[in-house]
Amino acid sequence: METLEIVIGLIVVIALAAVGAVVGFVRPRRRRSLPPRPARQNGLATGARDDEDHLPGVGDDAEVPRDSATRTVEDVDLPEGPIVDRPAPVLGRLVRLRERLARSNSALGQGLLALLSRDTLDEATWEEVEETLLLADIGFEPTTRIVDALRERVKVLGTRDPEHLRGMLKDELLAAIGTDVDRSLTIERQVGPAGERPAVVMVVGVNGTGKTTTVGKIARMLVAQDKDVVLGAADTFRAAAAEQLATWGERVGVPTVRSDRDGADPAAVAFDAVKQGIEAEVDVVLIDTAGRLQNKVGLMDELGKVKRVVERHGPVDEVLLVLDATTGQNGLRQAAVFSEVVDVTGIVLTKLDGTAKGGIVVAVQRSLGVPVKLVGLGEGADDLAPFEPEAFVDALLS
Known part of the structure; x- marks a missing residue:
């Protein structure tokens, strides 16, 4: 019996020893503690020489900490006024x-x-x-x-x-x-009975010729010539016309006079635009009018009214008729009717690059007895140019 007890005791001791060994083996080793990192002053460890070059240590910031002092708006050089486009030069x-x-x-x-x-x-x-x-x-x-x-x-x-x-x-x-025709635009301040006033330019045309876009391009062209301009959104029948014109103006820093409500009297808007131009002493007031069908007598009469109301401030210096070069002979019939109503002084021929009928330049001048002054040669913002006969013919024959 005693021998059995001794054997059992030995087994228990061996078992306990084995368990202890296993526990000691799997127990994680205690990490060796590192000495505390020296405090840093001005990017150098305390006690280090100022002329020593130190690489970043573990935990050092590779970049300026997010909570460091940041620049305020006052510290940043910002351009004065709104950012506007710089139109391409007109010459050439x-x-x-x-x-x-x-x-x-x-x-x-x-x-x-x-x-x-x-x-x-x-x-x-x-x-x-x-x-x-x-x-x-x-x-x-x-x-x-x-x-x-x-x-x-x-x-x-x-x-x-x-x-x-x-x-x-x-x-x-x-x-x-015709090379001896005056194709210049009246864009200089004029002298009248009441003193100096801006040049007034009205832009007319039928629906779909890109008239409002053309007015915006003319504004860019004038700004490129260092002219101060005011736009008049007298197309009050098309809801998006005033907004479209204002957007063109904003891109080059030109103000737009417009009505607060749709369907307002276009003559009143045009009158206010010229009035504001006089008060602001600008060079040119550019008035966009509603597109009209040449066979609608009422609309054409209203166009004549716009011109008469504007002339209370002084003469309208330019009436530019926008024609689509792709319409061909039909454009000539449109031009004749507009000329009877508002005394057209010049033609803006758009989409001239989209037609093989370049001869429309000759035909429209003979039909109206007024020169082509501007031509549109693309959809870009600055694809409107003063018409130059020699450059035009050279392009035809190049």
């Missing part, structure tokens, strides 16, 4: 855009040069020349005059040299367009 715009114009009008220039360069210029060829000019919307009378002049010069000179023919064609097209 048409030259810069001539490639776009040349691509769309290649049928006119290159087609004519190809016909005139043939070995034999018989009657059939001259008829093709005439047809090409007519398809370009130059008009019957100018076409007849150009063809007759070319036939005479080719007969006398007997040339088929492309460069000579190009020169002759350029001369005839320039003669048809």
Whole structure:
């Protein structure tokens, strides 16, 4: 019995020893404590030499802590006033855009040069020349005059040299367009009985010609010439027109006079715009009017009323008619009606880059007896340019 008790005791002791060993093995080792990190002053450890270069230690901030002192608005240099666009310079715009114009009008220039360069210029060829000019919307009378002049010069000179023919064609097209016509815009302050006043420019046209957009582009063009401008949103029939015009104005820092309610009297808005322009001593007041159908007598009469009301301040210096070059001969009929109502002084021909009918420039001038003063050659904000006959013809024939 005693032997059995001894054996059992030994087993218990061995078991306890084994359990203790296992517990000691799995117990995590105590981390060796690190000495405290020295306090840092001005990025250096206390007691370190100021001329020593120290790398960041563990836990050091790699960047300026978020809770460090930050700059306030007063510490930051901000531009004064609202940020506005800087329009492209006006000078040379048409030259810069001539490639776009040349691509769309290649049928006119290159087609004519190809016909005139043939070995034999018989009657059939001259008829093709005439047809090409007519398809370009130059008009019957100018076409007849150009063809007759070319036939005479080719007969006398007997040339088929492309460069000579190009020169002759350029001369005839320039003669048809007119190089001695005053195409300048009245954008200088005027002197009247009551003293100096802004130049007043009204912009008119039918629905869908991009008239309000054109007014915005004209404003940019004037700002590029360092002119102070006020816009008048006298298109009160289309709800978005005033907002659209105001957006164009804001982009170049130009104020817009508009009505607080839709359907307001457009003549009153135009009158207020000129009044504000006089008080602010600006250079130009630019008035956008509602698009109208030329066969709606009531609307056309109202346009005449807008002009008469504005003239209480003084004469309207420019009435610009916006025409879509892609409408061709239909645009000429529109132009004639508008000219009777408001005495148009100049044409703005838009979308000229989107048509092969560049001859519309000749036709519209002959129809109205007023010059094309501005041309639109794209959808960009600065794709509006003063019309330059030589640059235009060069683009046609390039």
